[in-house]
Amino acid sequence: MALVSPRKIHADQADIDTPLVRELVDAQFPQWAALPLEPVDSGGMVNAIYRLGSDLSVRLPLRPSTTDEVQREQAKLAALAPFLPVAIPSVEAIGSPTDAFPGEWAVHRWLTGSHPSPDALADPRRLAMDLAAFVDAFRRIDLPDRPPAYPGERRTRAPMDSMDSLTRKAIGELDGLIDTRAALASWEESLAAPYDGREVWVHSDLTPSNLLVSAAGRLTAVLDFESCGVGDPACDLFVVWNLLPASLRDEFRTALDVDDATWLRGRGRVLSQALITLPHFKDTKPAMANTKLHVIREVLAAPR
Template identity: 50%
Template sequence: MHPDMLPIDDDLVRSLIAAQFPQWSELAVERWPSSGTVNAMYRLGDDLVVRLPLVAGGATDVAMEQRWLPRLGSRLPVTIPEVLGAGTPADGYPWPWSVYRWLEGKNPEVGALSEPLLLAKDLAEFVAAMRSIDLPGAPRAHRGGQLALLDSPTRAAIAQLRGIPEEDVDCDAVAAMWENALRAQGQDAPSVWLHADLMPGNLLVDGDRLSAVIDFGCMGVGDPACDLFPAWNLLPADGREAFREALGVDDGMWIRGRGRTLSQALIALPYYRRTNPAMADNARHVIRTVLEDG
């Protein structure tokens, strides 16, 4: 997926575990299929999972999770990852890594939610709980700055998509939607705690109820519109409205949130269209949904 991606295999994971966590050295190691873009996931026995960055940028995410997840868990209404072991660079592997408790559940699927209003309620409850956190020294959330900071990469992505006719993106329409988002009110909204990456692949459900939220590598404080992603990347129209109502989102924040979700999709589609089908398919879904919603 990335030109600087580090190769990771079962033998490396076994070696790291044996050297640093010998109490788990006899457990089976199995690569776990994931649509994630910056980490490799390995099941470790039945109850554990190993998460290792694939690129240098993921190393800071791991260190941040090791610091903040233990402080967030009791403040949130659903389960989040629990760090059981903090691994260090070794055996030619250059970055920190973690062992977590395995969390049961599956990722929700767009178009396959039987009770979207219940999931919308659960997601709103999680977002509201994140916003209510008041912990000093918080990092800045990835993508959490003012919307204008995304202007250059978003316009570059639209230009790329104009050169990929088979994607059939109405580039004039998405450009107009982006301009509208840049003009939305509330660009200087007070910062709040955010997950900042509420993609379907970072949610776990039991039936249609939210059971866990994972991958907090983008977390921190920033624009509250940043955590509105599920409205367009997952929920159908009635769930989208229920999510908005539960959070009490005004027009300015809604337009900013829609713009942020669109920007992420526009950037992801040309980058992942040939290397990560799940990410590319969700980006296409977001672009369609945002245009229909607007």
């Protein structure tokens, strides 16, 4: 992950900078006071991340909360880790709210690797199989606590038609930027795909910014489990269109034994997400907009 200066993402986000994080760490965890601290550009929209020494990172919610979200995340990560074939974050310590930062924050173990890019995959086939193995292992998890994915929003539990009006509105707003006719046809085909309500554990945000790979191209870690929980298994197919080359999609699908309806819902959900968020990024965040455009183009290029 790259080291950069902090940036404002939300109008109402906390003022987080290196001096503040240094003060929090030094006051609450003096054993790490001597470690160097640098901001990290994770590409995320929820947390500010700082690297602390070579083995740790500090994660602060951009919108601090006085609830026990960080503690619940720590418990969830610890419960999930034994079931998964690659490394996931582990919370080493939880920081307390202060006047300067009115919410809990966390110190994580640093995970090595780099974010994959669709046009620069060292070993696409091995990565596709690694991702299929991760999704398969995730689906097989059986824990007594089954929180909904995207708590509060319930996006992965909601039927496809609940996203219909926003998706159609976004398609209209993107006229001239994308093939709106093809987008509408693809969306309507996915919208018609049945769903029997079966729920499994899903990460729900398998985007390149939440994956780490080795120099050889193998999956080494998966990040950001904040929105994971139980939901539609189609939600963990997003990686098919946001990262994998078209030539490997059938292999990925076969490895997971994905039926037609689930495949169509996955395609529709990732298209809807990209369509709805693109208008917010196209004039303000070019890199994020290009990522969404890539997803839309890959979906529309797929045979229907």
